[in-house]
Amino acid sequence: xxxxxxxxxxxxxxxxxxxxxxxxxxxxxxxxxxxxxxxxxxxxxxxxxxxxxxxxxxxxxxxxxxxxxxxxxxxxxxxxxxxxxxxxxxxxxxxxxxxxxxxxxxxxxxxxxxxxxxxxxxxxxxxxxxxxxxxxxxxxxxxxxxxxxxxxxxxxxxxxxxxxxxxxxxxxxxxxxxxxxxxxxxxxxxxxxxxxxxxxxxxxxxxxxxxxxxxxxxxxxxxxxxxxxxxxxxxxxxxxxxxxxxxxxxxxxxxxxxxxxxxxxxxxxxxxxxxxxxxxxxxxxxxxxxxxxxxxxxxxxxxxxxxxxxxxxxxxxxxxxxxxxxxxxxxxxxxxxxxxxxxxxxxxxxxxxxxxxxxxxxxxxxxxxxxxxxxxxxxxxxxxxxxxxxxxxxxxxxxxxxxxxxxxxxxxxxxxxxxxxxxxxxxxxxxxxxxxxxxxxxxxxxxxxxxxxxxxxxxxxxxxxxxxxxxxxxxxxxxxxxxxxxxxxxxxxxxxxxxxxxxx
Amino acid sequence: xxxxxxxxxxxxxxxxxxxxxxxxxxxxxxxxxxxxxxxxxxxxxxxxxxxxxxxxxxxxxxxxxxxxxxxxxxxxxxxxxxxxxxxxxxxxxxxxxxxxxxxxxxxxxxxxxxxxxxxxxxxxxxxxxxxxxxxxxxxxxxxxxxxxxxxxxxxxxxxxxxxxxxxxxxxxxxxxx
Numbered sequence: 271x272x273x274x275x276x277x278x279x280x281x282x283x284x285x286x287x288x289x290x291x292x293x294x295x296x297x298x299x300x301x302x303x304x305x306x307x308x309x310x311x312x313x314x315x316x317x318x319x320x321x322x323x324x325x326x327x328x329x330x331x332x333x334x335x336x337x338x339x340x341x342x343x344x345x346x347x348x349x350x351x352x353x354x355x356x357x358x359x360x361x362x363x364x365x366x367x368x369x370x371x372x373x374x375x376x377x378x379x380x381x382x383x384x385x386x387x388x389x390x391x392x393x394x395x396x397x398x399x400x401x402x403x404x405x406x407x408x409x410x411x412x413x414x415x416x417x418x419x420x421x422x423x424x425x426x427x428x429x430x431x432x433x434x435x436x437x438x439x440x441x442x443x444x445x446x447x448x449x450x451x452x453x454x455x456x457x458x459x460x461x462x463x464x465x466x467x468x469x470x471x472x473x474x475x476x477x478x479x480x481x482x483x484x485x486x487x488x489x490x491x492x493x494x495x496x497x498x499x500x501x502x503x504x505x506x507x508x509x510x511x512x513x514x515x516x517x518x519x520x521x522x523x524x525x526x527x528x529x530x531x532x533x534x535x536x537x538x539x540x541x542x543x544x545x546x547x548x549x550x551x552x553x554x555x556x557x558x559x560x561x562x563x564x565x566x567x568x569x570x571x572x573x574x575x576x577x578x579x580x581x582x583x584x585x586x587x588x589x590x591x592x593x594x595x596x597x598x599x600x601x602x603x604x605x606x607x608x609x610x611x612x613x614x615x616x617x618x619x620x621x622x623x624x625x626x627x628x629x630x631x632x633x634x635x636x637x638x639x640x641x642x643x644x645x646x647x648x649x650x651x652x653x654x655x656x657x658x659x660x661x662x663x664x665x666x667x668x669x670x671x672x673x674x675x676x677x678x679x680x681x682x683x684x685x686x687x688x689x690x691x692x693x694x695x696x697x698x699x700x701x702x703x704x705x706x707x708x709x710x711x712x713x714x715x716x717x718x719x720x721x722x723x724x725x726x727x728x729x730x731x732x733x734x735x736x737x738x739x740x741x742x743x744x745x746x747x748x749x750x751x752x753x754x755x756x757x758x759x760x761x762x763x764x765x766x767x768x769x770x771x772x773x774x
Numbered sequence: 775x776x777x778x779x780x781x782x783x784x785x786x787x788x789x790x791x792x793x794x795x796x797x798x799x800x801x802x803x804x805x806x807x808x809x810x811x812x813x814x815x816x817x818x819x820x821x822x823x824x825x826x827x828x829x830x831x832x833x834x835x836x837x838x839x840x841x842x843x844x845x846x847x848x849x850x851x852x853x854x855x856x857x858x859x860x861x862x863x864x865x866x867x868x869x870x871x872x873x874x875x876x877x878x879x880x881x882x883x884x885x886x887x888x889x890x891x892x893x894x895x896x897x898x899x900x901x902x903x904x905x906x907x908x909x910x911x912x913x914x915x916x917x918x919x920x921x922x923x924x925x926x927x928x929x930x931x932x933x934x935x936x937x938x939x940x941x942x943x944x945x946x947x948x949x950x951x
Contacts (some may be wrong), residue, residue, distance in 0.1 A: 302929045302950050305843045315878025320815075324822035332827050355812055589918030601797055655811055662818050669825050676832040717821055721814065727811055735807055 303336040310345075319353035320661055329382060343369075348383055357608075360773055363387070373544075374407035382412050385419050397423050418446040425457045433457070434466075443478050452491050459498055471495045489521040496528050505535035520645070523549060523558040529607070530565060539572040547694055554593050555638045557750060563589055564754050567761065573618045576765055583762040591754040597748045601640055604740050609734075643743055653735055659729050671719065676711050680704060815872055839927040842867070842899070843950075846879035846934040852913060852943035854879070854934070855905040859888050862898055866890060879934075887932075896922050901932050901945065910914040919947035 279681035306329050313322035326349065329335035330342050347362035351366035364374060382405030388397040401420050408416055417439040426434035433454055440447040455470030472495060475488035492515045499508035509532045515525035526545040546569060567582035594703035643649045687704040820837025834841075842859055846852075854876050859867040867888040879885070899919045921928060929950040937944045 302841075302927075304887070305841075305884045305929065305931060305950065308845065308882060309843070309886050311881070312883035312885045314877055314880060315883050316872070316875050320819070320822070323819050324826055327819065327823040328826035328830075328917070331823060332830070334830075353815065355815055356817055357812065548799075572830060655808070657810065658815065662814065665818065665822065667823070672825065672829055674832060676828065679832055707828070707832060711832070714824060714828065715820070717824075721818060721821060725818075728814055731807060732811070735804070 287309060287452065301336070307335045318661075319349055320469060323353060335526050341376060342506045344372075344380055344383075347380065348528060351383060351387060354658070356391065360384065361385060375409055378404050378406060378408040379412065379713065382408055385416070389419055389422060392426070394423065394426050394610070399428075410489055411626070412485050413660065414440050414446040415443050418450050419462070422453060425454060428461070429465070430457060430461060430466075443540065445481075445483055448478055448484060448487055450473050452494075455491075456494060464498070464502070470496070485516065486519065489515045489525075490600070492532055493524050493528070494520045496532075500528055500535070501534055503535065505532040508532035523552070523556055527558045527562060527565075528561070529570075531672075534569065534572075537692075539569045540570045543573075553638060555587055556644055557747070560593075560750060560754055564758055564761075567602055571761070571765065576769065580762060580765050580769075583758050583765065585757060586758045587762065590751050590758065594751050594755065597639075597744060597751065600746070601744050603743060604744065609736065639747070640740075642742070643650075649739070649743075653741060656732060656736060658704070659725065662721075663725055663729065666718060666725060669714075669718055670722075673711055680708055680711065731758075743772065781915075805814065805856060823832050834889050834891060837925065838893065838926045840888075840890055840892045840897075840923060840930070841886055841927065842888040842901075842930045843884045844879070844887045844932050844934075845882075845884045846876070848936045849876070849880050849934060849943070851908045852934060852936075854903060856903070857887060858902040860900040860902075861888075861890075861892070863900075884931075892907040892928075893921055894923050894925060897921065899930060899947070901947065903934070903945065907943065913943070915943070915945060917945040917947060921949050 287331075306325070306357055310322050310325045310329065313319070313325060323346065324344055326342065330346075335342065343362055343366050347359050347366060350356075350362055351359035356423070363380045364385045367377050367384070369377070371378075381400050385397055385400040385404055388394075390398055397419070403415055403425060417436060421433050421436040423442070424430070424436065437454065438448060440450055451470045452474045455467040455472075455474070458464070458467030458470065474491035475484050492511050496512035496515075497506045497724060499505070499511060507726050512525040512532065515521050526549040529541040530546040530549075533539070533545075541766045546562045546565045549559055550560045550566050554560060554563065560656070563586045567579040567586060570576075570579035570582060631641060662668045683704050688702065785890040787921075840861070844857060846854065854871050856871070857867075857869050858865060869887060875885075891920055897920070899921060901919075902914070904912075904914040917932075919930065921930060931946075931948055931950050933946045935944050935946055
């Protein structure tokens with residue numbers, strides 16, 4: 271869900287940014303300063319927050335951006351947040367809410383982003399204060415998300431009655447409305463108020479315009495509901511609910527597995543075979559498939575088809591052994607950093623290069639495992655941080671080259687050369703000497719060297735950390751396989767014992 | 775029997791304690807590492823800001839700077855794949871674009887597609903764009919612009935617009951004052 275929230279945050283920042291562009295800047299003039307400002311958004315839209323922030327802060331400092339500084343600070347706070355710098359984001363937004371020169375709507379918007387930040391961090395007391403600050407003069411485009419956050423605050427502090435009443439504040443036919451119903455419904459189920467929860471979760475997506483986001487949320491809601499029914503012995507409801515999960519969606523495997531178990535609960539073993547056999551034929555690197563491979567012979571056994579059951583248990587043992595061996599190879603390669611280097615060791619990696627590397631290795635078990643891991647939120651966070659560090663490394667190289675060019679340029683100038691800054695910046699002396707810039711270049715060279723050393727150490731530490739996390743995940747998966755392997759061996763031995771008993 | 779049971783329980787408790795301890799250690803090292811990452815990101819942003827400001831003065835001084843920006847309005851009749859910029863016949867920039875970048879253009883972003891240093895004088899800029907034109911057909915178009923650089927920075931803006939009447943993209947180049 272956090273992924274959805276980040277996505278929606280991006281969209282709302284984009285709207286906010288677009289608002290600035292279309293209303294306050296583009297309409298005013300078409301000067302070079304506007305182009306500088308629009309360039310900030312070029313970096314931002316291509317998800318290059320580092321360059322977006324650098325362009326924005328350099329522009330603010332050298333007064334080469336149009337518009338008022340107040341709205342720039344609001345944008346800066348939001349961009350820090352997107353770049354994962356929550357402390358800097360909080361500082362910038364706090365400065366904004368305390369700025370008396372800011373308009374009420376700008377302050378409310380800053381409070382709104384603070385609400386999002388505190389919500390993410392689970393700081394409920396701060397969240398309450400921030401929501402209060404955002405409650406007046408907030409731009410209409412942010413209102414639905416604001417009501418969502420307000421409702422979620424009451425969910426967090428377990429005031430489900432209040433949270434339930436707040437649902438009416440969010441506009442229908444809106445993603446936030448649907449997400450809120452899902453979260454509130456889940457909270458009701460956790461609080462053992464199943465009926466209220468079922469009704470809410472069941473209605474997720476109803477009446478909303480069909481979109482991939484809504485459909486994915488609907489699938490997730492059906493999985494939660496279907497498994498709730500399974501746990502509460504309502505197998506019929508579970509089947510009905512899980513059968514509505516899209517077969518091509520990300521939750522289809524879990525749905526197929528659950529449908530099988532629901533039929534088993536109803537003692538309908540033949541029907542259970544249909545979803546499980548479909549699932550068992552898919553790639554074994556998925557945990558749900560591994561479970562289905564074991565479940566199919568179990569259902570045959572319950573049907574009395576012992577030969578089939580024995581044959582399939584033997585197949586399962588073979589498949590598990592093969593996968594265990596592949597996992598061992600993957601574990602060894604990660605330990606040796608071989609595979610890790612192949613995928614991640616580049617001068618600069620971005621989303622595209624990771625995907626490209628993974629696609630190249632998708633036929634190998636390691637590639638499939640990594641693709642599967644990337645689908646998990648915690649690994650996405652991990653890889654994104656690594657990507658950010660690699661991007662910093664790439665900038666260090668670029669900047670070092672630029673500094674070398676600056677030194678050459680300065681060397682060509684006469685000693686008494688002064689720089690008349692015609693861009694009319696305002697905070698610094700208007701004329702600067704060649705000596706001043708020589709010293710500035712030297713200082714920056716030292717700073718870059720220092721950061722490069724620190725970055726190299728940090729990259730090493732982070733690679734070790736990532737290696738440990740990937741290894742831990744691979745070992746966890748190996749434990750699953752070992753368990754399934756011993757279960758299938760045990761089941762096969764039992765069947766053989768039974769068959770021998772029959773012969774005797 | 776009872777002492778064996780106590781031993782088993784003690785063993786389980788010890789294992790769980792060790793496990794929770796290692797989990798806590800792992801969590802702590804993760805938090806510390808993330809803090810280091812945040813610190814270095816913050817310092818690099820400051821460094822980047824100072825670098826950019828110095829670059830604008832020392833690498834591309836006002837007197838000699840020529841910047842070319844690319845923008846796009848709506849873009850219903852053109853989907854941008856590649857752009858090439860030539861100044862006086864020399865290729866100075868070549869770029870390929872993803873959907874993400876094209877979406878950015880349509881939302882109002884501008885890319886500084888080229889920045890370089892030129893003496894005062896008359897120049898001939900050619901921009902060649904390729905992509906998909908009306909009805910998804912391959913589309914390639916070159917546009918030429920002559921500009922006169924005199925004493926101060928020259929900023930050229932190339933804007934890709936929709937010509938609703940002709941149902942075609944148009945490429946407008948102008949010098950920004």
